[in-house]
Amino acid sequence: MNSTIIIGLLIPFLGTMLGSGFVFLMKQDMPVRLQKALLGFASGVMVAASVWSLLIPAIAAEDREIGGLGIHLVRQLMDEIRYERVEGKNILTLVKKVSC
Numbered sequence: 001m002n003s004t005i006i007i008g009l010l011i012p013f014l015g016t017m018l019g020s021g022f023v024f025l026m027k028q029d030m031p032v033r034l035q036k037a038l039l040g041f042a043s044g045v046m047v048a049a050s051v052w053s054l055l056i057p058a059i060a061a062e063d064r065e066i067g068g069l070g071i072h073l074v075r076q077l078m079d080e081i082r083y084e085r086v087e088g089k090n091i092l093t094l095v096k097k098v099s100c
Helices: 002-023 032-063 071-075
Strands: 082-085 089-095
Touching: 002 032
Parallel strands: none
Antiparallel strands: 082 089
16 A cells, blocks of 8 residues: 555544544543534544545545446446336346455
C-alpha cells in the first residue's frame, strides 16, 4: 500500500482517537469545557475527513456523465447477478462467494 494512503488514513484516525479517547478515559476528572473542546476536535476531524474523501472527489467527477457507476460497482463486487421478472415483479439476485 502506498505510504501516502497510509498517512492519509492515519491522520484522521489518530485525531479522532485522541479527541474522543481523552474524553472517554478521563470523563470523571476532566473539566466540562475541555471535554467539549476535545469532542469538538474529534468531530471536526471527522468532518474534514468526509470533505477530503467524499466531497472533493465528487466535485472532481462533476463533469462526468450521470449514471452507470452503481451498476459498475455491483458488477465488480458481486460474483453473480441474476435478474428475472416473475408474476409482474422484478427479482434481482446478487451472489457473493465468501470463504470461511
